[in-house]
Amino acid sequence: MSFTQRIRLRADAIWKASHDHPFVQGIGNGTLPKESFKYYMKQDYKYLIEYSKVMAMGVVLAPDLKTMSGFATALDETLNTEMELHRTYAERLGVSREELEATVPGPVTLAYSSAMLAEAQKGSLAELIASILPCAWSYYEIGKALAALPGALDHEYYGEWVRMYSSEDFGSIADWLIATLDQLAESKSAEELDRLEAIFLNTSRYEYMFWDMAYKQESWPVA
Numbered sequence: 001m002s003f004t005q006r007i008r009l010r011a012d013a014i015w016k017a018s019h020d021h022p023f024v025q026g027i028g029n030g031t032l033p034k035e036s037f038k039y040y041m042k043q044d045y046k047y048l049i050e051y052s053k054v055m056a057m058g059v060v061l062a063p064d065l066k067t068m069s070g071f072a073t074a075l076d077e078t079l080n081t082e083m084e085l086h087r088t089y090a091e092r093l094g095v096s097r098e099e100l101e102a103t104v105p106g107p108v109t110l111a112y113s114s115a116m117l118a119e120a121q122k123g124s125l126a127e128l129i130a131s132i133l134p135c136a137w138s139y140y141e142i143g144k145a146l147a148a149l150p151g152a153l154d155h156e157y158y159g160e161w162v163r164m165y166s167s168e169d170f171g172s173i174a175d176w177l178i179a180t181l182d183q184l185a186e187s188k189s190a191e192e193l194d195r196l197e198a199i200f201l202n203t204s205r206y207e208y209m210f211w212d213m214a215y216k217q218e219s220w221p222v223a
């Protein structure tokens, strides 16, 4: 079993909880309230800005040109394809570019982004990838699962979201991160692998919490 298969297995209960979450299922069957989706899109936009910085740190930490180029491609995809989806939905939802960019990150958005940035700043590429992998990988799994539901791909409102996250382009970023982490894991000690697993489990938990936060439109308890 590869290292990423091992950590995916350990995270299975968390990933299943995300998959079954009413927010995710609501995108798939079209019943998700638009207000929850609007809240999610605004929070996710802020999250993706920080995620992009982590990708950029991947370029810096990369040991060779091929790896640099992989991070540069993923960074471009995030800034110019994925975030374009958010800009398009924001327009449909009547949220201006200014409002979108001025979104105040909620508690989970801030905690999740800070956790990824903290791992990236420690300076090990394996730790950086372990922290961002649940993000790219779980969305691809969710995208594909939702795409298999009748009508989800063609849904007049959420179809675009399902098409983007089930696309091969996003899948190839997840596959590339998986292969890169497996390669880095080959030269790590058992203690280091345990540490990478713990990082992966933590951001898997944050993925679940992000869906939950958005569903409940959870904000800071005191403004």
Ligand SMILES: Cc1ncc(C[n+]2csc(CCO)c2C)c(N)n1
Binding pocket: 044, 047, 048, 051, 074, 077, 078, 082, 134, 135, 136, 137, 139, 140, 170, 173, 207, 210
């Ligand atoms: C909370 C949260 N987690 C994951 C993603 C999905 N995502 C973020 S970056 C990336 C890889 C390529 O850009 C993918 C699939 C998201 N949007 N929001």
